Amino acid sequence: MKTLLLLEWMKVRKYKTFWAFIILFAISLAGINYFIHNVQIQTKSLTHGMADIQIFSFPQIWSTTAWAGGFSVLLLGILIITLVTNEYSFKTHRQQIIDGISRKQFISGKWLTIIVFIIFAWISYFILTLIVGNHTENISVFSGFDYAGYFLVKMAVSLSVAFMFALLFRRSGLAIALYLVYVFILEGIVKHFLDKIAGGLGMFLPLSAGGYLVSNPMRQAIPGIETIHIQPVWILLTCLGYLILFVYLSYRYINHADL
Amino acid sequence: MATALSVDRLTKYYGNLCALDQVSFEVPERSIFGILGPNGSGKTTLLGTITDVLKPASGSYQWFDKKTDHTLRKQIGTLLETPNFYPYLSAYDNLCINATIKGCPKNDAERVLKITGLWERAYSLFRTYSLGMRQRLALAAALLGNPAVILLDEPTNGLDPAGIADIRKLIIEIGNQGKTVILASHLLDEVEKVCSHVAILKKGKLISKGAVNEIFSNDAIIEIAGPDMAVLRQVISGYPGIKKITPMNNTFHIAVEDNMLDEDINRYCFEHGITLSLLKRVKESLENKFIELTEDKAQIP
Known part of the structure; x- marks a missing residue:
């Protein structure tokens, strides 16, 4: 495992695109929160203090920054797609196999990268939340910390979906475009139909499930919006199911495909 | 004589096209074994299959008379079809990745870069390499870790006449060191000059195999x-x-x-x-x- 991680590190260490994405991720993570903060202040003044939601105070902040971080995680998703499809375009996946790693190890290296990304993003989120959160004396900073766990699950689902797109389409441009279309449009459409046919079932689509765990904190400020209440444990189980499925599919694919 | 590689009724399809049709042969250890065939005869498919890059429809292969698993490939240096490297890394950094997989020390990268005449450009990005240099780098990667078997697919592709002569000399030297070399080529001249044994492929079928001097009689x-x-x-x-x-x-x-x-x-x-x-x-x-x-x-x- 150490060797696999070392290999992935050697590949990205001097890759400018990689560092550009990491920096963009950090900037966007802070930037989106700043943006939301502005929106919150504006809403407050527009409604003369009626819609004063404490989304940047503990405990709500854990949910706010997690929701905002979801957008930045898309950048990491695109980075994952780039790193995986690079192997296909440079044919270096072949080279590594013929040099002596197994097909399984090749895929494991990518899963390890995803895990490292998740840990990195989560630590960034954790630090950022502690810095920007408004402390109230009688509330612990770790109240609402379950959202930090949900964020972890959401990222795992989101990045493994990106990985599936990379494996399926092999070419970076196509895979990235389809990933974004899926994230922003396609799953929404499917969800809409699923909800219509079988009420509430759309929630169990991969990204929607992740999204349900960390939903838009502004929603509570908007009166009359319908929310479906599902026990988080079901959603968590759904996400876990998807993760197991994606891991299984990736290994199954690599054991049978011509590379 | 021990067998470096034995291939047993290997068959591979691309859609309806039969790329390999029940191909069987054995490569004796310490031989320079040529796989000869025109373009599209299945040479690369054959080499891709025995390096686990491609999955055969049926048939099997065995390296060193052992059950094949991926660690055996660490003792096989392979140049398959095209040089495959990260364009944004230098030749040296690229070889370090190969060396890490093979489990050989990184200073071996220096040795093989010197053998292939690339040491002076070791720290140039692979992107800046010419076709011939890329081919030499691929050969350098195949030599990493001093493997017992070297598998070369059209190794003189894209090289100038001096480069071709260099590579052929190198292959013969490697053979003289008691290594097994498997060389796929569409150039009969190359196979005849370099190899001791040959298997001839045509449209995925093995049409002839044996010692070079038997196959090519000198009429x-x-x-x-x-x-x-x-x-x-x-x-x-x-x-x-x-x-x-x-x-x-x-x-x-x-x-x-x-x-x-x-x-x-x-x-x-x-x-x-x-x-x-x-x-x-x-x-x-x-x-x-x-x-x-x-x-x-x-x-x-």
Whole structure:
């Protein structure tokens, strides 16, 4: 495992695109929160203090920054797609196999990268939340910390979906475009139909499930919006199911495909 | 002699196309084994299959008479089809990745870069390399860790004549060190100059295999002509030791044993009432022989 991680590190260490994405991720993570903060202040003044939601105070902040971080995680998703499809375009996946790693190890290296990304993003989120959160004396900073766990699950689902797109389409441009279309449009459409046919079932689509765990904190400020209440444990189980499925599919694919 | 590689009824399809059709052969250890075939005959598919890059439909292969798993490939240096490297890394950094996989020390990268004449450009990005340099780098990667078997797919592709000569010399040197070399090529000349054994592929089928000197016998080709070509043909086909008659423009090319004398042929024809108007030794090009071996056309006679 150490060797696999070392290999992935050697590949990205001097890759400018990689560092550009990491920096963009950090900037966007802070930037989106700043943006939301502005929106919150504006809403407050527009409604003369009626819609004063404490989304940047503990405990709500854990949910706010997690929701905002979801957008930045898309950048990491695109980075994952780039790193995986690079192997296909440079044919270096072949080279590594013929040099002596197994097909399984090749895929494991990518899963390890995803895990490292998740840990990195989560630590960034954790630090950022502690810095920007408004402390109230009688509330612990770790109240609402379950959202930090949900964020972890959401990222795992989101990045493994990106990985599936990379494996399926092999070419970076196509895979990235389809990933974004899926994230922003396609799953929404499917969800809409699923909800219509079988009420509430759309929630169990991969990204929607992740999204349900960390939903838009502004929603509570908007009166009359319908929310479906599902026990988080079901959603968590759904996400876990998807993760197991994606891991299984990736290994199954690599054991049978011509590379 | 021990076997480095044995391939047993390997079959592979691309859709309906049969790229490998029940191919079986054995590569003796310490041989320089050529896999010869025209473009699209299945050479790369064969090498891709035995390196686990491609999955066969049926059949099996075995390295070093052992159950094949991926760690065995660490003892095999492979150059498959095209050089595969990260364009944004230097040659040295690229080789470090290969070395890490092979589990050999990084200073081995320096050794192989020197052997292939790339040391001076070791820290240039792979992106900036010319076609020939890329090919040399791929060869350098195959030499990493001093593997027991070296598998080369068209290693002289894209090289200039000096580069080709270098590589061939290198392959022979490696062979002399007691290593096994498997060399796929569409150049008969290359295989004949370098290899001890050969397997010939055509449209995915193995059509011939054996020691190089057995497969490519050295017949002499003699061009003859006479006043009446029909009679000449009849007469010459009765000549003892004649192997083949190929009609050319107003002449025949006849294949005979190499030690046959021109005078004997002349005398034979004269004794049978033909005065030859032309009798000339022509060197048959190896490429012609190769085409002959791999073409469908019926042979004459």
